Amino acid sequence: MDYNAKKKSAVGKKSDKGTGVRLCAVAGKCGGCQYIDVPYKEQLKKKQKQVELLLNKYGKVGGIIGMEQPEHYRNKVHAVFDFQKGKGIVSGIYREGTHDVIPVDSCLLEDRKADEIIVSVRELAKSFKIKTYDEDTGYGLLRHVLVRVGHATGQIMVVLVLGSPILPSKKNFVNALCKLHPEITTIVLNVNNKKTSMVLGDKEQVIYGKGYIEDELCGRTFRISSQSFYQVNAVQTQKLYDKAIEYAALTGCETVIDAYCGIGTIGLAAAKQAKKVIGVELNQAAVRDAVTNAKINGIRNVNFYQNDAGKFMVQLAEAGEKVDVVFMDPPRSGSTEEFMDALCRLRPEQIVYISCNPETLARDLEYLTGKGIAGNAGGRKGGRSGKGYRVAEITPVDMFPYTGHVEVIIMMQYYGKEKK
Numbered sequence: 001m002d003y004n005a006k007k008k009s010a011v012g013k014k015s016d017k018g019t020g021v022r023l024c025a026v027a028g029k030c031g032g033c034q035y036i037d038v039p040y041k042e043q044l045k046k047k048q049k050q051v052e053l054l055l056n057k058y059g060k061v062g063g064i065i066g067m068e069q070p071e072h073y074r075n076k077v078h079a080v081f082d083f084q085k086g087k088g089i090v091s092g093i094y095r096e097g098t099h100d101v102i103p104v105d106s107c108l109l110e111d112r113k114a115d116e117i118i119v120s121v122r123e124l125a126k127s128f129k130i131k132t133y134d135e136d137t138g139y140g141l142l143r144h145v146l147v148r149v150g151h152a153t154g155q156i157m158v159v160l161v162l163g164s165p166i167l168p169s170k171k172n173f174v175n176a177l178c179k180l181h182p183e184i185t186t187i188v189l190n191v192n193n194k195k196t197s198m199v200l201g202d203k204e205q206v207i208y209g210k211g212y213i214e215d216e217l218c219g220r221t222f223r224i225s226s227q228s229f230y231q232v233n234a235v236q237t238q239k240l241y242d243k244a245i246e247y248a249a250l251t252g253c254e255t256v257i258d259a260y261c262g263i264g265t266i267g268l269a270a271a272k273q274a275k276k277v278i279g280v281e282l283n284q285a286a287v288r289d290a291v292t293n294a295k296i297n298g299i300r301n302v303n304f305y306q307n308d309a310g311k312f313m314v315q316l317a318e319a320g321e322k323v324d325v326v327f328m329d330p331p332r333s334g335s336t337e338e339f340m341d342a343l344c345r346l347r348p349e350q351i352v353y354i355s356c357n358p359e360t361l362a363r364d365l366e367y368l369t370g371k372g373i374a375g376n377a378g379g380r381k382g383g384r385s386g387k388g389y390r391v392a393e394i395t396p397v398d399m400f401p402y403t404g405h406v407e408v409i410i411m412m413q414y415y416g417k418e419k420k
Contacts, residue, residue, distance in 0.1 A: 024108050031096030033108065034404040040070050044398060047406040051396045054362045055408070058369065058391040065239050070401030073233045075149045075215075077114035078199060079104070081122070081132045081142045089132055091122045091145065099135060109402060113183065114147035117158060120180045121145050128173055133163045135195065141167070143192060144199050148224060150215035151234035155185045157213045159226045161199060165191045167207075174208050185209050188226050200227055218242070218269035220297050227285045229262040236399045240407060241266050244327060244352050247393055247411035250274050254324035257316075257348075259309045259339070264290030264302070266327050266354075271299050274325075279304040280312045310335075313342035323348045334360030340367055344389075351389065351412040356399070358408050365391060368412065389414055 027036045035043045048064045055061055067073065079091040082101040092104035106115045125132070125142055133140035144161035158177070160167065167173060167189060178184055186209025192201030204211075204226060212225045217234060218241050224230050231237035244266060250256070250273035258267030261279035263286050271277045279302060281287050287306040294302050305312060309330075316323065326348045328335065334357060343351065351368075355361035368389050393411035400406070 026092075026102050026104055029095055029102050030093055030104075032093070033402040035402050036108070038402075040066070040401065043401065047396060047398060051358050051394070051406060051408055054358045055365070055391075055394055055410075058365055058410075059394055062393065062395040064396040064398055064406070065236070065243070066398045067236060067401055069235075070398070071108055072110060072112055073235060073401065074107075074110045075114075075151050075234055076230070076232045077107075077110045077118065077147045077149075079118045079145050081125070081144065083132045083134075083140075089122055089126050091118055109400075111147070111149045113156065113181075114149055117147050117156070117177075117181050117184065118145050120177060121158070121160070124173060124176055124180075128169055130168065130173075138163070138193075138195065146190075146199065146226065148213060148226070148230075150213050150224070152216035153214055154183065155213035155215070156181075156183050157209075157224070157226065158184055158187045159190050159200070160187065161190045161192050161201070163191075163193050165189065165203065165205065170207060178208065185213060186211055190226060214296075217265060218245075220265075220268050220293070222263055222265060222268075222293050223289050223296060224263065225285060225289055227283075228289050229283070229286055230265070231399070233399050236397055236407075237265075240354065240397045240399065240409065241269050243395055243397070243409050244354055245270050245273065247352050247409065248273075248325045248327070248350060250325065255322060257313075257323055257326045259313070259326060259328040260330050261290060261304065262286050262329075264293050264304060266329065267302055267304075268293055268297060268299055270327070271302050275301065277302040278323075280307050280309050282306065282308050310339035310342065313339050313346065317342045317345035321346065325350045325352065327352045327354070329354040330360075332357040332360065335364050337367065340364065344368070347414055349414050351410075353410040353412065355408045355410065356405065358396075358406060361408055361410065365410065365412075 023036055044064050044066045052061045080101055081091050084090050090103040092102045095102050105119055130142050131140040133143040141162050143163055146159035148157040174187055187207050188211055189205040189207055190200050191203040212223050214221055214223050254274050256274045256277045258279040261267050261281045264279050267277045267279040279290055284306050287304050290304040323346045389412045392413045395409045397407040
């Protein structure tokens with residue numbers, strides 16, 4: 001089947017039962033797109049209801065922010081490489097819950113050019129007689145390929161993840177790949193020789209270009225390295241951050257913390273409306289990128305620190321620092337009690353919580369709104385001290401169409417007689 005030719009006529013309709021056209025040939029094997037057979041409007045309704053069921057006790061849930069074109073949005077594409085009897089070298093994804101590789105040439109969610117590049121790497125690996133890595137024996141060379149695409153700039157990074165630092169005929173391989181895809185701006189060799197489920201190793205070598213790409217988001221330029229965290233859906237990230245900054249209601253007088261800041265995206269986007277921004281992130285490479293991004297954009301009222309977000313917040317609280325607004329964007333596991341305790345001690349007037357997991361968000365909101373303080377947005381009974389945090393705004397954002405995941409932005413306000 002010509003996937004790209006039939007995609008437009010099939011998107012938004014049911015697959016087998018509705019049109020006879022499959023949106024994805026491996027949908028039944030992959031498990032990544034839980035809503036592959038659900039029309040997009042219905043997907044949004046499902047996600048809206050999911051968030052309402054979990055969070056409506058804290059206040060009214062606003063309408064979900066969806067996409068106009070909910071396909072091929074992933075600007076970061078990863079493929080695992082394998083050798084299969086009767087097929088030779090294949091590239092694709094792991095079957096859900098296993099390390100069995102399902103061959104994939106194109107994906108409804110992934111950037112088309114990234115998919116094309118991965119197919120080209122696979123064909124070049126065959127012609128250059130490069131062996132794929134065997135997880136069981138530890139022999140072989142090519143393990144993974146990671147492609148990152150700048151949504152606004154069009155810059156493309158290709159990361160070749162190898163089992164050893166030596167790529168035979170490296171120069172010829174690079175020349176051949178760039179001839180096929182002149183859009184590629186940099187190629188990086190990443191060495192991962194450990195028996196691990198992690199894709200990237202610690203050692204890298206830039207073999208073409210600068211070793212990074214840049215993208216534009218919220219009016220800022222961001223440098224992205226192979227290991228940087230950067231939202232995979234740039235279109236929805238712009239909407240997400242716009243809403244988060246709107247919720248913060250900055251006037252230019254505030255001290256802002258960007259917790260779990262990554263490469264500094266939301267902190268740098270908010271900096272022009274704040275007096276001072278403090279970013280904290282555990283990943284050292286991301287902090288380096290964040291510092292560089294501040295310099296690239298000429299932003300001087302932002303400082304970034306490498307530290308655990310929870311420990312950093314405790315240190316600020318113990319030092320008696322005054323903070324007005326906290327942006328927090330924790331991992332899927334949610335925040336920690338250490339972080340939230342320190343947050344309550346710092347007592348910022350506003351907390352903007354960006355969550356990629358409504359279930360852990362609900363858990364954290366129960367902790368924040370009930371920790372010896374007041375109840376929820378509706379002023380319901382159960383508060384004990386007459387001061388604390390309540391949820392003022394809730395907005396779901398569909399960052400991952402065709403999957404069961406949904407992002408949520410929460411704005412919490414401090415209220416009560418005592419304020420710092």
